[in-house]
Amino acid sequence: MFETLVPGRPPDAAAWLDDLNPEQLAAATHPGGPLLILAGAGTGKTTTLCARVAWLVSQGTAPERIMLLTFTRRAAREMLQRTRALVAMPAGHRGVLGGTFHSLAHRFVRMHASALGLAAGFAVLDAGDGADLLDLIREEHGHAQRDRRFPKKSTLQDIYSRTVNAQRTLSEVVAECFPWCEEHVESMAAMFKAYTARKRSLGVVDLDDLLLYWRALAADEVIGPATEDGFDHVMIDEYQDVNGLQADIVSGLRRRSDNVTAVGDDLQAIYGWRSASPQHILEFPDRFPGTTVLKLERNYRSTQPILDTANAVAVQATRSYEKRLRSDREDGPPPALVFCRDESEQADEVCARVLEAREQGMELRQQAVLMRASHDSDLLELELTRRHIPFVKYGGLRYLEAAHVKDLIALFRLLDNPANELSWFRVLQLLEGVGPVTARRTLDALVAGPAAAADPLGAWPQARDHLPAAARPGADSVVEALRAARSATGAGVQAEGLRDALAPLVSSRYPDGAVRLIDLEQLAAAAREASDLGHFTAELALDPPQSSADLAGPPHLDEDYLVLSTIHSAKGLEWAAVHVLALYDGNFPACMSAGTSESIDEERRLLYVAMTRARRRLYLHVPVRYYHRPKGNDDAHGYGKPSRFLTEEVQRTCEVVRRAEVGGYEATGRLPRKITVSPDSLFR
DNA sequence: TGGTCGCCAATTTTT
DNA sequence: TTGGCGACCA
Numbered sequence: 086m087f088e089t090l091v092p093g094r095p096p097d098a099a100a101w102l103d104d105l106n107p108e109q110l111a112a113a114t115h116p117g118g119p120l121l122i123l124a125g126a127g128t129g130k131t132t133t134l135c136a137r138v139a140w141l142v143s144q145g146t147a148p149e150r151i152m153l154l155t156f157t158r159r160a161a162r163e164m165l166q167r168t169r170a171l172v173a174m175p176a177g178h179r180g181v182l183g184g185t186f187h188s189l190a191h192r193f194v195r196m197h198a199s200a201l202g203l204a205a206g207f208a209v210l211d212a213g214d215g216a217d218l219l220d221l222i223r224e225e226h227g228h229a230q231r232d233r234r235f236p237k238k239s240t241l242q243d244i245y246s247r248t249v250n251a252q253r254t255l256s257e258v259v260a261e262c263f264p265w266c267e268e269h270v271e272s273m274a275a276m277f278k279a280y281t282a283r284k285r286s287l288g289v290v291d292l293d294d295l296l297l298y299w300r301a302l303a304a305d306e307v308i309g310p311a312t313e314d315g316f317d318h319v320m321i322d323e324y325q326d327v328n329g330l331q332a333d334i335v336s337g338l339r340r341r342s343d344n345v346t347a348v349g350d351d352l353q354a355i356y357g358w359r360s361a362s363p364q365h366i367l368e369f370p371d372r373f374p375g376t377t378v379l380k381l382e383r384n385y386r387s388t389q390p391i392l393d394t395a396n397a398v399a400v401q402a403t404r405s406y407e408k409r410l411r412s413d414r415e416d417g418p419p420p421a422l423v424f425c426r427d428e429s430e431q432a433d434e435v436c437a438r439v440l441e442a443r444e445q446g447m448e449l450r451q452q453a454v455l456m457r458a459s460h461d462s463d464l465l466e467l468e469l470t471r472r473h474i475p476f477v478k479y480g481g482l483r484y485l486e487a488a489h490v491k492d493l494i495a496l497f498r499l500l501d502n503p504a505n506e507l508s509w510f511r512v513l514q515l516l517e518g519v520g521p522v523t524a525r526r527t528l529d530a531l532v533a534g535p536a537a538a539a540d541p542l543g544a545w546p547q548a549r550d551h552l553p554a555a556a557r558p559g560a561d562s563v564v565e566a567l568r569a570a571r572s573a574t575g576a577g578v579q580a581e582g583l584r585d586a587l588a589p590l591v592s593s594r595y596p597d598g599a600v601r602l603i604d605l606e607q608l609a610a611a612a613r614e615a616s617d618l619g620h621f622t623a624e625l626a627l628d629p630p631q632s633s634a635d636l637a638g639p640p641h642l643d644e645d646y647l648v649l650s651t652i653h654s655a656k657g658l659e660w661a662a663v664h665v666l667a668l669y670d671g672n673f674p675a676c677m678s679a680g681t682s683e684s685i686d687e688e689r690r691l692l693y694v695a696m697t698r699a700r701r702r703l704y705l706h707v708p709v710r711y712y713h714r715p716k717g718n719d720d721a722h723g724y725g726k727p728s729r730f731l732t733e734e735v736q737r738t739c740e741v742v743r744r745a746e747v748g749g750y751e752a753t754g755r756l757p758r759k760i761t762v763s764p765d766s767l768f769r
Numbered sequence: 770t771g772g773t774c775g776c777c778a779a780t781t782t783t784t
Numbered sequence: 785t786t787g788g789c790g791a792c793c794a
Contacts, residue, residue, distance in 0.1 A: 157784080187784050212783080237787080239780095292784055358782065458781045488785070520773050553794090627784075653782050675781055691782080 101171055105129075105136055112379045113137040115346070119373035121324075121366070122348045125410045126395070126697035127386025127659065130348055131164060134322060137346065138181060139171040141318055148172065152316045152338070153183035156323040158628045160657050161185055164322065182316075186331050187292055188627050190299035194290070197308055201298055203288060206619045208498055208505070210284075210291040211626035213486055216242045218507055222279050226272065236266050236273075245277055249293045250360035252329040287505065292626070296330045303337030313338055323656070324349035324369065328360040336372060343373055352399050353694050355653060357687045384410045386659055388417035391703050394738040395696040398730055402686055410697075420696070420703035422731070422739040427710045428667065432468040435664050438704060439474065439647060442662055449475065451661040453648040455695045457673040457688075461666045462649050475646040479654040485629045489591050489601040493608055494622055496563070496583040500570050501619040503541040504532050512563065515590045516556035527551040542568060562586050576621055577613030584609045652695045663699035665692070668707045668728040692730050705731070705739065 105113060109129055112122045113136035124130035134153075142148055153168075155161040165183045182189070191209065198205055210218065220238040236244070244266065248258045255277070256270050266273070284290060290298065303309050319338050321327065324347035327335070339345045347369055354363040370376040384392060389412040396409055425431040439452055456462055462478070469476050484490060492515060495508035506528055513524035530548035531541045545564050549557055566586030570579040584605050591605065592598030615621035648660065667673060674688035696703060707727045 185784065239786090295784090355782080356784095359784080460780075486785080518773070522772060629784085651782065672781095677781065687782095 101136060101139060105133065106383055108379060108381050108383070109133045109136065112381070113140050115377060115379070117344050119343050119369075119376040120346045121369050121376050121378045122346065122381065123350060123378065124348055124381040125350055125384060126353060126694070127384040128381035128410070129383075129385055130322075130350075130381065131160075131167065131657075133381065134320060134346075134348055135164060135167045135171055137320070138168045142172045146317050147178055148181045149179040150315065150317040151181045152189070152319045153181050154186055154189065154319070154321045154335075155183065156185065156326050157656070158185055158188070160322060161188075163657075185627070186299075186327075186334070187295050190295035190334075191623065191627055193302055193312065194295055194298045197302055200305075200308065201301070202285075203290070206501055208289045208502065208619070209295070209623045209626040210289050210507075211485060211629065212242065212292065213491060214507060214626075215291040217511070218283065219245070219276070219280055221507070221510070222276050222283060226276055226279065235269060236263075240266070241273065241276070244273065245280065246293050247358075247360050248277075249297065250328045250330050252333070287507075288502070289505075293330075296334065300330060300334050300337060303334055309337060310341065313341055317342070318344045318346065320346040320348070322348050323353075325351045325354040325363050325366045326356040326361045327365050328356075328362065329365070330360075332365045332372070339373070343375070345373060352402070352690055353656070353697075355656070355687060355691050355694060357683065382409065382411055384412050385414070386700055387697060388412055388414050388701055390417060390419040390738065391696065391699050391701075394420045394703065394735060395693055397732070397735045397738050398689060398693050398696065401689060401730065401732065414700075417701050418740070420699075420705060420739045421742040422736060423704055423706045423742055424727075425706060425708045428464050428708045429468075431666065431706045431708045432465040434706065435465055435666070435704075436468055436472055436474065438664070439662075440472075442702070447661055449645045449647045452664070453650060453655065453658075453660040453662070453698065454664045454666060455650055455652050455655050455698065456666040457652065457675060457691070459651050461672070465666070466649070469647065475644065476649050477646050479648065479650040484604070485625065487601070487604065489595060490604055490608060492591065493584060493587055493605050494625065496567070496587055497580065497612075497618050497622045499567055500579060500583065501622075503567070506532055513552075513560070515587075515594050516552065516559050517593075518553040519556050523551060523553070559590055563590070575613075576615045576618040577609070579618050580609040580612035580621075652691050655698055656694060659698050659700055661700045662702040662704070663695065664704045664706060665695045666706050668692075668705055668731060669709075670726045670729055673728050674730070689730050692728070707731070 102110060102113065106129075109132065112120070112133050115137070122130070122133065124133065138148075138151055138153070141151060153161070153164060155164060161184045165181065168181055168183075184192070194201060194203070195205075195207075198207060216238045219241045223235070223238065223241065240263070244255070244259060244263055247262060248255050251258060255274055259266055259270050259273075284294065303312060316338070319335065321335060326349075335345065335347075347366065349366045351363040351366050354361065354366075370378060387395070387410075392410045392412050399409075423431075423434055425434055435454060439449065439454075442452060443449055454462060454465065459478075466476070466478070485494075492511060495505075495511045498505050498508045499512070509528040509531060510521075510524050513519055513527055514521065519527075527548050530551055531544050542564060549560060552560055563586045566582050570582045573579050573582060588602055588605065591601055595601055612618060612621050615624070650658075673692065674685055678684035678688050
């Protein structure tokens with residue numbers, strides 16, 4: 086195998102290069118130095134990047150000396166798979182080193198943990214854990230829950246994360262993005278300092294820390310160059326979505342060499358709320374002098390009418406690289422503009438069209454429903470269930486956020502580090518009659534008690550006295566399970582032991598306990614595959630499963646199901662038919678984003694991303710009357726204006742396939758109150 | 770009286 | 785699923 090890949094073999098001899106168009110070929114075979122590939126939606130970005138890897142390997146670069154950074158785990162998986170299919174791996178070589186920024190950061194931070202003052206098996210807090218820790222600190226700083234005007238934990242976390250990722254000062258970020266919190270800047274600053282100190286003392290890192298630490302490693306005089314020299318080429322996918330911190334990491338990785346390839350499309354930048362900025366892709370040529378800029382504009386995915394509509398949305402944008410997609414496919418019908426009376430009619434319309442398409446031979450899995458916010462599909466999900474149409478939903482409430490799953494993970498963490506206050510705080514509150522106060526006292530006795538220094542579990546006999554009598558047996562069995570798991574070997578055995586101890590608590594704590602136990606079973610089963618429970622939980626934080634089905638592996642693979650997804654989760658994917666939901670102003674663009682022109686631009690790009698996922702059919706659904714509840718108002722209906730992005734220009738490129746009837750009480754403007762019917766008065 | 774538990778309303782997008 | 789508010793228990 087290796088012989089076919091020795092250096093010097095002419096690139097044109099490789100068959101896979103023949104399939105590329107001239108622009109793609111130029112990008113794939115760019116000899117070296119900084120390269121920026123501006124690849125519009127559906128222009129074969131992944132193909133080109135994979136071909137480039139293959140070409141570099143054919144030129145003699147060892148695969149493991151190529152680093153491939155992607156934005157999502159899904160993209161990483163696909164990219165590595167396709168690369169593997171393209172490049173016969175030379176014997177004795179490991180593959181390309183690929184993954185998300187966060188997962189590669191984890192790898193390097195683990196590698197240099199001691200230099201960073203971390204224990205070898207440090208835990209990674211996921212977003213929820215970080216928020217919980219902040220909440221704990223908020224209490225300690227005297228901002229009790231009842232302090233209504235103080236930002237709540239998820240907001241605090243947003244502010245913290247945004248500040249760190251943008252690498253700007255707290256007061257700047259708050260003034261710009263969270264003006265209603267300005268009066269609290271000083272207390273927040275104190276809390277955030279306490280938060281970083283606490284993470285230090287607990288020996289844990291959060292997702293943002295991973296990037297901070299990696300950047301510090303890259304900047305280090307000894308470790309930086311050593312890391313850099315390990316890689317001949319660094320490639321970054323979706324460069325439009327990197328933030329300042331990530332851009333710094335890329336620069337740090339390329340201080341001596343400038344073999345760096347960035348691929349992206351500023352028209353698809355949709356992560357500004359996470360401090361990403363299209364600024365970085367626009368400034369790439371400044372950061373890397375001598376950059377070659379190549380554009381891919383030939384679209385292999387969508388029909389021309391769909392691109393016309395998408396282009397009509399894109400041209401509303403203010404600043405971008407000049408580019409316009411041209412289709413390489415045969416013509417097709419124009420996108421359909423579906424005006425519905427309300428969201429329930431929208432659900433009916435989608436079901437009807439999905440089924441109709443399937444009648445005509447389009448599998449359900451070739452069709453997708455995309456939305457701005459995950460709850461936009463609530464009614465549709467009900468309707469799909471009622472009609473027995475199978476579907477899988479991506480994005481939105483994720484598996485790891487389910488309370489009982491966090492409970493078991495907390496136990497996993499305690500096994501690794503019995504001094505983990507956060508986990509104890511969580512687990513103790515599952516017990517009968519134990520709330521935050523009792524939990525706090527008990528865990529103080531555990532972690533700060535005299536016997537604790539050596540082993541918190543040793544302090545258990547004293548700590549359990551703080552619990553009400555009813556809670557003691559349950560608590561004892563959890564502690565017993567932790568002791569047993571300690572001496573057990575194999576992540577699977579340990580996980581099962583802990584799950585068994587947790588099961589009775591979960592089924593008594595939650596009314597739908599039985600269903601939740603199934604999830605725990607799957608989590609324990611997944612842990613069986615891992616070599617180490619600590620690694621398993623860290624991986625889980627970095628690569629959260631989208632659903633419990635996802636965790637169980639891909640059993641649905643041969644089944645047919647409709648895909649429901651937030652647009653953010655749909656990035657990089659494509660379907661033959663795409664339905665976009667709830668295109669009314671206030672929802673899309675979301676009213677929370679209506680403040681600045683930048684956030685409106687981002688919402689517009691989001692719509693552009695949604696539209697360009699479609700290969701042959703695109704349906705844009707506009708409910709005319711929407712249902713939502715401004716607080717305390719029972720007159721919960723309102724009339725929606727179509728999304729401001731559906732300008733006349735855009736509408737001209739579409740076909741209106743349905744006009745909602747406006748008549749009856751809707752025409753009078755007098756809306757019925759919510760009507761409730763209950764025969765309860767008969768049952769006395 | 771401190772603390773827990775039950776019932777109500779509301780919730781953008783994600784590594 | 786979180787958080788606020790009021791009822792109930794030691």
